[in-house]
Amino acid sequence: MNRDERMAWFREAKFGMFIHWGLYAIPAGMWKGKMIPGIGEWIMHRARIPVKEYEQLAKHFNPVKFNAEEWVQIAKDAGMKYMVITAKHHDGFCMFDTKLTDYNIVKATPFKRDPMKELAEACQKHGIKFGFYYSQTLDWHHPDGMGNDWDYDPAKKDFAKYIREYVKPQLRELLTNYGPIAIIWFDIGTPTPELARELREFVLSIQPQTLINGRIGHGLGDYREMGDNKIPDHVVEGDWETPATINDTWGYKSYDHNWKDPGVLVQKLVDIVSKGGNYLLNVGPTAEGEIPQPSVERLKKVGEWLRVNGESIYGAKPSPIGIPTWGRCTAKEGKLYLHLFAWPWDGRLEVEGIKGEVKRAYFLAEPDRTVEVKKEGDKLVLTNLPPKPIDQYDTVVVLEMEG
Numbered sequence: 001m002n003r004d005e006r007m008a009w010f011r012e013a014k015f016g017m018f019i020h021w022g023l024y025a026i027p028a029g030m031w032k033g034k035m036i037p038g039i040g041e042w043i044m045h046r047a048r049i050p051v052k053e054y055e056q057l058a059k060h061f062n063p064v065k066f067n068a069e070e071w072v073q074i075a076k077d078a079g080m081k082y083m084v085i086t087a088k089h090h091d092g093f094c095m096f097d098t099k100l101t102d103y104n105i106v107k108a109t110p111f112k113r114d115p116m117k118e119l120a121e122a123c124q125k126h127g128i129k130f131g132f133y134y135s136q137t138l139d140w141h142h143p144d145g146m147g148n149d150w151d152y153d154p155a156k157k158d159f160a161k162y163i164r165e166y167v168k169p170q171l172r173e174l175l176t177n178y179g180p181i182a183i184i185w186f187d188i189g190t191p192t193p194e195l196a197r198e199l200r201e202f203v204l205s206i207q208p209q210t211l212i213n214g215r216i217g218h219g220l221g222d223y224r225e226m227g228d229n230k231i232p233d234h235v236v237e238g239d240w241e242t243p244a245t246i247n248d249t250w251g252y253k254s255y256d257h258n259w260k261d262p263g264v265l266v267q268k269l270v271d272i273v274s275k276g277g278n279y280l281l282n283v284g285p286t287a288e289g290e291i292p293q294p295s296v297e298r299l300k301k302v303g304e305w306l307r308v309n310g311e312s313i314y315g316a317k318p319s320p321i322g323i324p325t326w327g328r329c330t331a332k333e334g335k336l337y338l339h340l341f342a343w344p345w346d347g348r349l350e351v352e353g354i355k356g357e358v359k360r361a362y363f364l365a366e367p368d369r370t371v372e373v374k375k376e377g378d379k380l381v382l383t384n385l386p387p388k389p390i391d392q393y394d395t396v397v398v399l400e401m402e403g
Protein backbone atom coordinates (compact mmCIF):
# COMPACT_ATOMS: atom_id res chain seq x y z
CA MET A 1 0.00 0.00 0.00
CA ASN A 2 1.35 3.43 -0.86
CA ARG A 3 0.99 6.37 1.50
CA ASP A 4 -2.22 7.70 -0.06
CA GLU A 5 -3.83 4.25 0.16
CA ARG A 6 -2.78 3.91 3.82
CA MET A 7 -4.06 7.39 4.69
CA ALA A 8 -7.29 7.25 2.63
CA TRP A 9 -9.64 6.20 5.46
CA PHE A 10 -8.03 8.72 7.88
CA ARG A 11 -8.54 11.59 5.42
CA GLU A 12 -12.17 10.58 4.95
CA ALA A 13 -12.96 9.93 8.63
CA LYS A 14 -11.91 13.35 10.10
CA PHE A 15 -13.57 12.68 13.48
CA GLY A 16 -12.75 9.96 16.02
CA MET A 17 -13.44 8.93 19.61
CA PHE A 18 -10.50 8.82 22.01
CA ILE A 19 -11.10 6.77 25.18
CA HIS A 20 -8.96 6.98 28.32
CA TRP A 21 -10.09 4.18 30.62
CA GLY A 22 -8.17 2.41 33.37
CA LEU A 23 -7.64 1.97 37.10
CA TYR A 24 -7.34 5.77 37.49
CA ALA A 25 -11.13 5.96 37.01
CA ILE A 26 -11.50 4.49 40.53
CA PRO A 27 -9.78 7.32 42.47
CA ALA A 28 -11.20 9.69 39.82
CA GLY A 29 -8.96 12.54 40.93
CA MET A 30 -9.06 11.89 44.68
CA TRP A 31 -6.40 10.18 46.81
CA LYS A 32 -6.64 9.64 50.56
CA GLY A 33 -9.34 12.29 50.82
CA LYS A 34 -7.43 14.91 48.83
CA MET A 35 -8.20 16.32 45.38
CA ILE A 36 -5.16 15.62 43.20
CA PRO A 37 -4.68 18.38 40.63
CA GLY A 38 -4.07 17.70 36.94
CA ILE A 39 -5.35 15.15 34.46
CA GLY A 40 -6.97 12.13 36.06
CA GLU A 41 -4.84 9.39 34.46
CA TRP A 42 -1.69 10.97 35.98
CA ILE A 43 -2.83 10.52 39.60
CA MET A 44 -0.24 7.80 40.34
CA HIS A 45 2.52 10.21 39.29
CA ARG A 46 1.04 13.39 40.78
CA ALA A 47 0.44 11.74 44.17
CA ARG A 48 3.59 9.61 43.83
CA ILE A 49 1.60 6.53 44.77
CA PRO A 50 3.87 3.51 45.34
CA VAL A 51 3.33 0.63 42.88
CA LYS A 52 2.35 -1.72 45.71
CA GLU A 53 -0.39 0.69 46.79
CA TYR A 54 -1.68 1.68 43.34
CA GLU A 55 -1.90 -1.89 42.05
CA GLN A 56 -4.37 -2.72 44.85
CA LEU A 57 -6.92 -0.72 42.81
CA ALA A 58 -7.12 -3.66 40.41
CA LYS A 59 -8.98 -5.73 43.00
CA HIS A 60 -11.74 -3.11 42.97
CA PHE A 61 -12.03 -2.61 39.21
CA ASN A 62 -15.30 -4.24 38.18
CA PRO A 63 -16.98 -2.15 35.44
CA VAL A 64 -20.21 -4.14 35.41
CA LYS A 65 -22.01 -1.43 33.43
CA PHE A 66 -19.55 -1.66 30.53
CA ASN A 67 -21.32 -2.37 27.25
CA ALA A 68 -19.22 -2.24 24.09
CA GLU A 69 -22.22 -1.96 21.80
CA GLU A 70 -23.43 1.08 23.78
CA TRP A 71 -20.05 2.82 23.50
CA VAL A 72 -19.86 2.15 19.77
CA GLN A 73 -23.40 3.44 19.33
CA ILE A 74 -22.44 6.65 21.17
CA ALA A 75 -19.51 7.07 18.78
CA LYS A 76 -21.72 6.40 15.74
CA ASP A 77 -24.44 8.77 16.99
CA ALA A 78 -21.72 11.43 17.35
CA GLY A 79 -20.66 10.95 13.74
CA MET A 80 -17.30 9.55 14.80
CA LYS A 81 -15.67 7.17 12.31
CA TYR A 82 -12.82 5.71 14.38
CA MET A 83 -12.03 4.82 17.98
CA VAL A 84 -8.70 4.81 19.84
CA ILE A 85 -8.67 3.36 23.38
CA THR A 86 -5.97 3.04 26.03
CA ALA A 87 -4.68 -0.52 26.01
CA LYS A 88 -1.93 0.49 28.47
CA HIS A 89 -1.43 4.02 29.78
CA HIS A 90 1.52 5.33 31.79
CA ASP A 91 0.35 3.54 34.98
CA GLY A 92 1.24 0.27 33.28
CA PHE A 93 -2.09 -1.43 33.94
CA CYS A 94 -3.07 -3.53 30.92
CA MET A 95 -6.70 -3.18 29.87
CA PHE A 96 -6.33 -6.26 27.67
CA ASP A 97 -5.60 -9.98 28.08
CA THR A 98 -1.82 -10.17 27.97
CA LYS A 99 0.56 -13.03 28.75
CA LEU A 100 3.38 -10.61 29.59
CA THR A 101 2.03 -9.70 33.04
CA ASP A 102 -0.82 -10.63 35.38
CA TYR A 103 -1.28 -6.89 36.00
CA ASN A 104 -4.17 -6.88 33.54
CA ILE A 105 -7.94 -6.62 33.54
CA VAL A 106 -8.57 -10.34 32.98
CA LYS A 107 -6.17 -11.72 35.61
CA ALA A 108 -6.09 -9.01 38.27
CA THR A 109 -9.69 -7.78 38.52
CA PRO A 110 -13.08 -9.28 39.43
CA PHE A 111 -14.24 -8.23 35.95
CA LYS A 112 -12.24 -11.02 34.29
CA ARG A 113 -13.34 -9.95 30.78
CA ASP A 114 -11.30 -8.34 28.01
CA PRO A 115 -13.12 -5.11 27.09
CA MET A 116 -10.70 -4.47 24.23
CA LYS A 117 -11.87 -7.67 22.55
CA GLU A 118 -15.54 -6.71 23.01
CA LEU A 119 -14.93 -3.19 21.67
CA ALA A 120 -12.89 -4.43 18.70
CA GLU A 121 -15.70 -6.80 17.73
CA ALA A 122 -18.39 -4.13 18.16
CA CYS A 123 -16.39 -1.66 16.05
CA GLN A 124 -15.88 -4.20 13.28
CA LYS A 125 -19.60 -5.01 13.35
CA HIS A 126 -20.54 -1.32 13.01
CA GLY A 127 -17.86 -0.24 10.54
CA ILE A 128 -15.92 1.90 13.00
CA LYS A 129 -12.13 1.80 12.60
CA PHE A 130 -10.48 0.57 15.82
CA GLY A 131 -7.09 1.42 17.28
CA PHE A 132 -5.06 1.28 20.48
CA TYR A 133 -3.35 3.97 22.50
CA TYR A 134 -0.19 2.33 23.89
CA SER A 135 2.27 4.06 26.23
CA GLN A 136 5.56 2.74 24.88
CA THR A 137 7.87 4.90 27.02
CA LEU A 138 6.31 5.94 30.34
CA ASP A 139 5.42 2.92 32.50
CA TRP A 140 5.24 3.62 36.21
CA HIS A 141 4.65 -0.04 37.12
CA HIS A 142 7.35 -1.90 35.17
CA PRO A 143 10.87 -1.56 36.70
CA ASP A 144 12.40 -0.94 33.25
CA GLY A 145 9.74 1.48 32.04
CA MET A 146 10.33 5.21 32.32
CA GLY A 147 8.91 7.77 34.69
CA ASN A 148 8.67 6.16 38.12
CA ASP A 149 11.57 7.51 40.17
CA TRP A 150 9.79 7.05 43.50
CA ASP A 151 9.78 3.25 43.50
CA TYR A 152 12.68 2.53 41.16
CA ASP A 153 16.23 3.81 40.68
CA PRO A 154 16.35 5.32 37.15
CA ALA A 155 20.02 4.35 36.91
CA LYS A 156 19.08 0.68 37.11
CA LYS A 157 16.54 0.69 34.28
CA ASP A 158 17.16 -1.26 31.08
CA PHE A 159 14.79 0.52 28.69
CA ALA A 160 15.92 -1.31 25.57
CA LYS A 161 15.08 -4.56 27.37
CA TYR A 162 11.67 -3.13 28.26
CA ILE A 163 11.00 -2.34 24.58
CA ARG A 164 12.25 -5.67 23.21
CA GLU A 165 11.03 -8.09 25.88
CA TYR A 166 7.81 -6.36 27.00
CA VAL A 167 6.53 -3.67 24.63
CA LYS A 168 7.08 -5.53 21.36
CA PRO A 169 5.49 -8.81 22.58
CA GLN A 170 2.51 -6.82 23.85
CA LEU A 171 2.21 -4.99 20.53
CA ARG A 172 2.21 -8.40 18.86
CA GLU A 173 -0.70 -9.45 21.10
CA LEU A 174 -2.61 -6.24 20.28
CA LEU A 175 -1.94 -6.63 16.55
CA THR A 176 -2.75 -10.34 16.49
CA ASN A 177 -5.69 -10.95 18.81
CA TYR A 178 -8.05 -8.06 18.06
CA GLY A 179 -8.60 -8.09 14.31
CA PRO A 180 -7.65 -5.27 11.95
CA ILE A 181 -6.03 -2.42 13.90
CA ALA A 182 -6.37 1.00 12.25
CA ILE A 183 -3.98 2.94 14.49
CA ILE A 184 -1.33 2.31 17.10
CA TRP A 185 -1.36 5.58 19.00
CA PHE A 186 1.99 5.93 20.74
CA ASP A 187 2.59 8.69 23.28
CA ILE A 188 5.32 10.99 24.62
CA GLY A 189 7.83 9.86 21.95
CA THR A 190 10.40 7.03 21.94
CA PRO A 191 13.77 7.95 23.49
CA THR A 192 15.95 7.02 20.51
CA PRO A 193 15.37 7.03 16.73
CA GLU A 194 16.73 3.47 16.58
CA LEU A 195 14.11 2.15 19.01
CA ALA A 196 11.39 4.20 17.32
CA ARG A 197 12.31 2.76 13.92
CA GLU A 198 12.40 -0.74 15.45
CA LEU A 199 8.88 -0.22 16.81
CA ARG A 200 7.55 1.14 13.52
CA GLU A 201 8.97 -1.72 11.50
CA PHE A 202 7.69 -4.22 14.05
CA VAL A 203 4.12 -2.89 13.96
CA LEU A 204 4.03 -2.83 10.15
CA SER A 205 5.51 -6.33 9.96
CA ILE A 206 2.36 -7.62 11.64
CA GLN A 207 -0.32 -5.33 10.18
CA PRO A 208 1.10 -3.28 7.26
CA GLN A 209 -2.02 -1.12 7.00
CA THR A 210 -1.90 0.05 10.63
CA LEU A 211 -1.24 3.78 10.95
CA ILE A 212 1.25 4.99 13.55
CA ASN A 213 0.72 8.44 15.03
CA GLY A 214 3.36 11.13 15.36
CA ARG A 215 4.11 10.51 19.02
CA ILE A 216 6.22 7.50 18.14
CA GLY A 217 8.72 10.33 17.71
CA HIS A 218 11.61 11.17 15.37
CA GLY A 219 9.29 11.92 12.44
CA LEU A 220 8.44 8.23 12.11
CA GLY A 221 4.67 8.60 12.40
CA ASP A 222 2.28 8.36 9.45
CA TYR A 223 0.74 11.61 10.55
CA ARG A 224 1.55 14.53 12.84
CA GLU A 225 0.07 14.63 16.33
CA MET A 226 -0.61 18.11 17.68
CA GLY A 227 -0.23 18.90 21.38
CA ASP A 228 -3.18 18.12 23.62
CA ASN A 229 -6.13 20.34 22.71
CA LYS A 230 -3.84 22.31 20.38
CA ILE A 231 -5.33 23.61 17.12
CA PRO A 232 -2.92 25.41 14.80
CA ASP A 233 -3.85 29.01 13.89
CA HIS A 234 -3.27 28.37 10.17
CA VAL A 235 -3.71 25.68 7.52
CA VAL A 236 -1.13 22.92 8.09
CA GLU A 237 -0.10 20.84 5.07
CA GLY A 238 -0.15 17.07 5.30
CA ASP A 239 -2.01 14.70 7.62
CA TRP A 240 -2.42 15.61 11.25
CA GLU A 241 -4.70 15.20 14.26
CA THR A 242 -5.66 17.20 17.33
CA PRO A 243 -6.30 15.01 20.42
CA ALA A 244 -8.75 16.84 22.66
CA THR A 245 -10.88 16.63 25.78
CA ILE A 246 -14.54 17.50 26.30
CA ASN A 247 -13.77 18.74 29.83
CA ASP A 248 -10.22 19.20 31.18
CA THR A 249 -9.12 15.62 31.83
CA TRP A 250 -8.57 12.48 29.75
CA GLY A 251 -9.16 9.93 32.50
CA TYR A 252 -12.37 10.31 34.52
CA LYS A 253 -12.36 12.79 37.42
CA SER A 254 -15.47 12.91 39.58
CA TYR A 255 -15.31 16.68 40.04
CA ASP A 256 -14.30 17.88 36.55
CA HIS A 257 -17.59 19.34 35.29
CA ASN A 258 -16.00 21.83 32.90
CA TRP A 259 -17.75 20.39 29.85
CA LYS A 260 -17.42 22.31 26.60
CA ASP A 261 -20.70 23.37 24.98
CA PRO A 262 -21.74 21.33 21.92
CA GLY A 263 -21.42 24.43 19.74
CA VAL A 264 -17.80 24.81 20.81
CA LEU A 265 -17.15 21.16 19.91
CA VAL A 266 -18.77 21.60 16.47
CA GLN A 267 -16.75 24.73 15.78
CA LYS A 268 -13.52 23.03 16.91
CA LEU A 269 -14.23 20.14 14.55
CA VAL A 270 -14.86 22.57 11.69
CA ASP A 271 -11.82 24.67 12.63
CA ILE A 272 -9.56 21.61 12.62
CA VAL A 273 -10.91 20.21 9.34
CA SER A 274 -10.66 23.67 7.71
CA LYS A 275 -6.93 23.60 8.54
CA GLY A 276 -6.40 20.04 7.26
CA GLY A 277 -6.63 17.94 10.41
CA ASN A 278 -8.63 15.26 12.21
CA TYR A 279 -10.35 15.72 15.57
CA LEU A 280 -9.80 12.90 18.08
CA LEU A 281 -12.22 13.80 20.85
CA ASN A 282 -11.89 12.04 24.19
CA VAL A 283 -14.32 10.45 26.63
CA GLY A 284 -13.23 9.24 30.07
CA PRO A 285 -15.47 6.39 31.22
CA THR A 286 -16.16 5.78 34.93
CA ALA A 287 -14.93 2.81 36.99
CA GLU A 288 -18.44 1.33 36.54
CA GLY A 289 -17.90 1.32 32.77
CA GLU A 290 -20.10 4.23 31.74
CA ILE A 291 -19.29 7.19 29.51
CA PRO A 292 -20.31 10.27 31.55
CA GLN A 293 -23.76 11.48 30.55
CA PRO A 294 -22.63 15.10 29.93
CA SER A 295 -20.21 13.73 27.30
CA VAL A 296 -22.94 11.59 25.74
CA GLU A 297 -25.33 14.55 25.52
CA ARG A 298 -22.74 16.79 23.85
CA LEU A 299 -21.59 14.13 21.41
CA LYS A 300 -25.21 13.51 20.40
CA LYS A 301 -25.60 17.21 19.51
CA VAL A 302 -22.41 17.12 17.44
CA GLY A 303 -23.78 14.07 15.66
CA GLU A 304 -27.06 15.85 14.91
CA TRP A 305 -25.11 18.69 13.28
CA LEU A 306 -23.01 16.21 11.30
CA ARG A 307 -26.04 14.28 10.09
CA VAL A 308 -27.14 17.46 8.29
CA ASN A 309 -23.73 18.97 7.43
CA GLY A 310 -21.37 15.98 7.28
CA GLU A 311 -20.75 16.49 3.54
CA SER A 312 -18.71 19.58 4.47
CA ILE A 313 -16.53 17.57 6.89
CA TYR A 314 -15.98 13.94 5.88
CA GLY A 315 -13.26 13.74 3.26
CA ALA A 316 -13.11 17.53 3.06
CA LYS A 317 -9.91 19.40 2.23
CA PRO A 318 -8.57 22.47 4.04
CA SER A 319 -9.61 26.00 3.23
CA PRO A 320 -8.22 27.49 0.00
CA ILE A 321 -9.15 30.97 1.25
CA GLY A 322 -7.30 30.99 4.56
CA ILE A 323 -8.98 31.57 7.92
CA PRO A 324 -11.84 34.09 7.57
CA THR A 325 -13.10 36.19 10.47
CA TRP A 326 -16.75 35.18 9.99
CA GLY A 327 -16.15 31.42 10.28
CA ARG A 328 -14.26 28.73 8.39
CA CYS A 329 -14.08 27.17 4.92
CA THR A 330 -13.70 23.55 3.86
CA ALA A 331 -13.48 22.27 0.31
CA LYS A 332 -14.17 19.41 -2.05
CA GLU A 333 -13.80 19.03 -5.82
CA GLY A 334 -15.89 21.83 -7.39
CA LYS A 335 -17.38 22.92 -4.04
CA LEU A 336 -16.56 25.32 -1.25
CA TYR A 337 -18.32 25.07 2.11
CA LEU A 338 -18.60 28.39 3.93
CA HIS A 339 -19.12 27.76 7.66
CA LEU A 340 -20.79 30.83 9.12
CA PHE A 341 -20.07 30.94 12.85
CA ALA A 342 -20.95 34.65 13.15
CA TRP A 343 -24.25 35.67 11.53
CA PRO A 344 -24.32 38.95 9.56
CA TRP A 345 -27.05 41.18 11.04
CA ASP A 346 -27.63 42.94 7.68
CA GLY A 347 -28.07 39.75 5.62
CA ARG A 348 -24.88 40.42 3.74
CA LEU A 349 -21.52 38.61 3.89
CA GLU A 350 -18.35 39.56 2.03
CA VAL A 351 -16.03 36.65 1.22
CA GLU A 352 -12.48 37.27 0.05
CA GLY A 353 -10.19 34.97 -1.86
CA ILE A 354 -12.77 33.14 -3.96
CA LYS A 355 -11.30 32.41 -7.39
CA GLY A 356 -13.52 31.38 -10.34
CA GLU A 357 -17.23 31.70 -10.95
CA VAL A 358 -19.97 30.47 -8.63
CA LYS A 359 -22.50 28.30 -10.46
CA ARG A 360 -24.91 28.11 -7.56
CA ALA A 361 -24.96 28.87 -3.83
CA TYR A 362 -27.29 27.22 -1.34
CA PHE A 363 -27.68 26.18 2.29
CA LEU A 364 -26.33 22.68 2.90
CA ALA A 365 -29.15 22.13 5.39
CA GLU A 366 -31.76 23.22 2.83
CA PRO A 367 -30.32 22.54 -0.66
CA ASP A 368 -33.39 23.93 -2.44
CA ARG A 369 -32.86 27.27 -0.70
CA THR A 370 -30.62 29.37 -2.94
CA VAL A 371 -28.29 32.05 -1.61
CA GLU A 372 -27.80 35.06 -3.85
CA VAL A 373 -24.19 35.87 -4.60
CA LYS A 374 -22.54 38.62 -6.63
CA LYS A 375 -19.03 39.80 -7.35
CA GLU A 376 -17.96 43.19 -6.05
CA GLY A 377 -14.38 43.71 -7.22
CA ASP A 378 -12.36 40.76 -5.93
CA LYS A 379 -14.94 40.01 -3.23
CA LEU A 380 -17.84 37.62 -3.44
CA VAL A 381 -20.85 39.00 -1.64
CA LEU A 382 -23.62 36.82 -0.23
CA THR A 383 -26.84 38.77 0.04
CA ASN A 384 -30.41 37.93 1.10
CA LEU A 385 -29.20 35.93 4.09
CA PRO A 386 -32.15 35.43 6.45
CA PRO A 387 -32.30 37.39 9.71
CA LYS A 388 -31.53 34.25 11.74
CA PRO A 389 -28.95 31.50 11.08
CA ILE A 390 -30.24 28.14 9.84
CA ASP A 391 -28.11 26.37 12.46
CA GLN A 392 -27.30 27.62 15.95
CA TYR A 393 -23.72 26.30 15.87
CA ASP A 394 -22.58 26.67 12.26
CA THR A 395 -24.65 27.39 9.13
CA VAL A 396 -23.02 25.99 5.98
CA VAL A 397 -23.38 27.72 2.61
CA VAL A 398 -22.29 25.64 -0.38
CA LEU A 399 -20.67 27.38 -3.36
CA GLU A 400 -20.78 25.17 -6.47
CA MET A 401 -17.90 26.42 -8.58
CA GLU A 402 -17.55 26.46 -12.37
CA GLY A 403 -14.97 24.02 -13.69
Ligand code: JFZ
Pocket (backbone or CB within 6 Å): 039, 041, 042, 187, 188, 226, 227, 228, 243, 250
Ligand atom coordinates in the same frame (compact mmCIF):
# COMPACT_ATOMS: atom_id res chain seq x y z
C1 JFZ B 1 -0.08 12.58 26.96
C2 JFZ B 1 -0.41 11.78 28.23
O1 JFZ B 1 0.59 12.05 29.18
C3 JFZ B 1 -1.77 12.16 28.75
O2 JFZ B 1 -2.06 11.42 29.91
C4 JFZ B 1 -2.83 11.86 27.66
O3 JFZ B 1 -2.82 10.47 27.39
C5 JFZ B 1 -2.45 12.69 26.42
C6 JFZ B 1 -3.40 12.37 25.27
O4 JFZ B 1 -1.12 12.38 25.99
O5 JFZ B 1 0.08 13.94 27.29
C7 JFZ B 1 0.74 14.74 26.41
C8 JFZ B 1 1.67 14.23 25.54
C9 JFZ B 1 2.29 15.09 24.62
C10 JFZ B 1 1.97 16.43 24.62
C11 JFZ B 1 1.06 16.93 25.52
C12 JFZ B 1 0.46 16.08 26.43
N1 JFZ B 1 2.62 17.32 23.72
O6 JFZ B 1 3.43 16.83 22.88
O7 JFZ B 1 2.36 18.55 23.73
